[in-house]
Amino acid sequence: xxxxxxxxxxxxxxxxxxxxxxxxxxxxxxxxxxxxxxxxxxxxxxxxxxxxxxxxxxxxxxxxxxxxxxxxxxxxxxxxxxxxxxxxxxxxxxxxxxxxxxxxxxxxxxxxxxxxxxxxxxxxxxxxxxxxxxxxxxxxxxxxxxxxxxxxxxxxxxxxxxxxxxxxxxxxxxxxxxxxxxxxxxxxxxxxxxxxxxxxxxxxxxxxxxxxxxxxxxxxxxxxxxxxxxxxxxxxxxxxxxxxxxxxxxxxxxxxxxxxxxxxxxxxxxxx
Numbered sequence: 001x002x003x004x005x006x007x008x009x010x011x012x013x014x015x016x017x018x019x020x021x022x023x024x025x026x027x028x029x030x031x032x033x034x035x036x037x038x039x040x041x042x043x044x045x046x047x048x049x050x051x052x053x054x055x056x057x058x059x060x061x062x063x064x065x066x067x068x069x070x071x072x073x074x075x076x077x078x079x080x081x082x083x084x085x086x087x088x089x090x091x092x093x094x095x096x097x098x099x100x101x102x103x104x105x106x107x108x109x110x111x112x113x114x115x116x117x118x119x120x121x122x123x124x125x126x127x128x129x130x131x132x133x134x135x136x137x138x139x140x141x142x143x144x145x146x147x148x149x150x151x152x153x154x155x156x157x158x159x160x161x162x163x164x165x166x167x168x169x170x171x172x173x174x175x176x177x178x179x180x181x182x183x184x185x186x187x188x189x190x191x192x193x194x195x196x197x198x199x200x201x202x203x204x205x206x207x208x209x210x211x212x213x214x215x216x217x218x219x220x221x222x223x224x225x226x227x228x229x230x231x232x233x234x235x236x237x238x239x240x241x242x243x244x245x246x247x248x249x250x251x252x253x254x255x256x257x258x259x260x261x262x263x264x265x266x267x268x269x270x271x272x
Contacts, residue, residue: 081211194238
C-alpha cells in the first residue's frame with residue numbers, strides 16, 4: 001500500500017520535502033502561502049484515506065514559503081487530516097505521517113483546533129503543546145501497519161525541546177501572545193461533557209481535541225522532530241457560556257489566522 005502511494009506522489013512532484021506541516025480545522029488557508037505549489041488531491045492517491053470533515057480540504061501542497069526575506073526548506077503541507085472518529089482505524093489516521101517520513105521529512109509541525117480547559121486561556125489563544133495525555137486507549141504502534149518499522153523507543157519528550165524554545169523565542173520576537181500546555185486526545189466525535197472536562201483539568205490537561213496524539217506518537221517513533229501548536233477555538237463544555245459548534249471552531253481560527261500565519265511562517269523559515 002505505502003509503496004503504491006509513494007509511487008503516485010513521486011510521479012507528481014519534483015521536490016524533496018524536509019518539513020511536514022499538518023493544518024488543523026479552520027487553519028487550512030496557510031497552504032495558500034506556498035510559492036509555485038505542486039498540489040495533489042488526496043482522493044487521487046492510492047490507499048490514502050479521505051477526510052469528510054468541514055475545514056479539511058484534502059490536499060497536499062509541496063513547495064516553499066517566503067517570510068521577511070527568508071525562504072523555508074521544502075515543505076509538505078497537509079490541508080486537512082483524518083480523525084479517528086471518521087474511520088475507527090488509527091492506522092488510517094497516521095498514514096500521512098508514514099508517507100511524510102518515507103519522502104524524507106525530518107521535522108513535523110502539527111497544528112489543531114482545540115477546546116480550552118485551562119481557565120487562563122480564552123478563545124483564540126495559540127498554545128504550544130508541551131506534552132499530551134492519551135485517553136483513548138488507541139496507539140498506532142499496535143498493528144500490522146507499523147510492525148515492519150525498526151522500533152525506536154518513544155522518548156521521554158515527544159515534542160522537541162529545542163524546537164519549542166526556538167518557536168517561543170520567535171513568537172516573542174514577533175509580539176505574538178502564546179501559551180504552553182498539555183493537550184488531551186479523545187476519540188470524539190461528540191464534544192466532551194462538563195464532568196469530563198472537570199476530570200481532564202484535574203489530571204493536568206490544558207486543552208482537549210480529537211487529533212494530533214496518534215500522529216506525534218508515530219512521528220516520534222520514526223525519528224521525526226515534532227513541534228505542536230493548538231489554536232484554542234472555543235472554551236470547553238462547562239467553561240464556555242455558549243453551546244459548542246464546529247462553526248465556532250472555524251470562525252475563531254479565521255479570526256486569529258494572521259497571528260497563526262505569522263507564527264508558523266517565522267518558524268518554518270528559521271528552521272534548519
